[in-house]
Amino acid sequence: MHELILGGAKSGKSRCAEGRAAHWLALPGHSAVLVATALAGDDEMRVRIERHRADRAARVPALATREAPRALAAALREESQPGRLVVVDCLTLWLTGLLMPLEGAPLDDADAEVDALLAALKAARGPVVLVSNEIGLGVMPMSREARRFVDELGRLHQRVGAECARVTMMVAGLELPLKGPR
Template sequence: MNRIILVTGGARSGKSTFAERLLQKLAPQGGAYVATAEAHDDEMRERIRLHQAEREASGYAWLTANCPLQLPEWVKEADESAVLIDCLTLWLSNELLHAEQELGEGPEMEQRLYARIDDMLDALTAAQGTIVMVTNEVGSGVVPAYKLGRIFRDAAGRLNQRIAARADEVYLVTAGIPIEIKSRMVQL
């Protein structure tokens, strides 16, 4: 049996901290931390370093896996009973940029991106144990000025909707305050 939990919110909302604490509570014996970020510049390297230092200082038994592109494959193969994925939108942006490099900006690229979203949902369906996933809420801001940004925003929104539909619990974190929202969902 698996338990899927989605944690969403805006940038710097506290969602990663909440997700880490939630997994620590649900699986006090330890868990896997699946990092999807890639360090392309000094600022991102420093962010990653700070996240790593915070996890290390927590005293929790984290097993860290770096998975910027092959996330669905990692989830399918994993035998850990408690997993935190941080974050889905970084993974999706990695997939988008990889598809753009291979296929150019066009319908084939978008088809590849949505196929990878399907792969992720299939992996979650087959997974066992508890999986907590962090994602960014990207659809509440301005419409991106560039086509690639709009493709990403739309794909992230669809990814979040599909995973939230599959999830057992969904939390929105804003200003450091987590609110469980799935149980309050209106059924029409």
């Protein structure tokens, strides 16, 4: 069963996904991998990424990690297999890398990458938990680029949510089920 976990910054969404992985790993013969999409564009982000790695290793030591800041669909296809849970953390950073990369021009056809991700999700041979920031609840951004990003992320969430059996919203560390079994 696939799940989309949405929430604001520091809402508990990554911890929730790690909890899903820990429960999965407690079952005999199961494995799990986290596909990380973050890129360190500055020192603060490098420290943040290292802290996430260390915290995750302490909380869920059997959770493997794969870095895939751009080729998310390929990583999902390669990592998904029966008995293995794939956690994607997070769609927001992945889409940021496509639309507003640290270096180079934005991807002209981000829709093709999103389509490839959705196809990989549909073809997944094991469960997938996807984490993303819900950013569409606030004030409309002033810049055209930021408005486009909010719109594109909202569309991505709708498409991914339609493919997932469960969608969960995290607020203040609390799970609010939006779709699927509780």
